[in-house]
Amino acid sequence: MELDKIEKLLEKYFDATTTVAEEEILREYFSNENIPAHLEQYAPMFQYFSFAKEERFTKQLPLKTRNTFYKWASVAAVAVFMIGFYFYDPSPEPVSLADQYTEEEIASAQEALALLAMNFNKGTEQLYHLEEFERNTNKFLTKE
Structure with missing residues (x-):
């Protein structure tokens, strides 16, 4: 049993x-x-x-830590970080195009943008015809 x-x-x-x-x-x-x-x-x-x-643990445990160097090093690191954060300037000075590019490069870019704008305007003229077509078909479909 x-x-x-x-x-x-x-x-x-x-x-x-x-x-x-x-x-x-x-x-x-x-x-x-x-x-x-x-x-x-x-x-x-x-x-x-x-x-x-x-079983029992019989060793003596030290109550006071000896790593005061690490404590002060961490305090110093935080202080350096805060000072760096305070004096950090994230916005750079604005740079003009004349300082970065030559006159020839600027003229070439302006010419390319003018050509792009001209072709873009041609495409928008075609959209005007589509809008007119849609407006007229809606008149007939809704019978206003």
């Missing part, structure tokens, strides 16, 4: 549904020496858990 109970508790343990009391029953059972052969493989695991429960 007890063996069936232990097997059910093991099944619940591996499904992660046991309570703390049930786990304590398993630890006590596997701390005994007369364990059935098919359950002996679980004995070292539960014996380790019992041993690990008794």
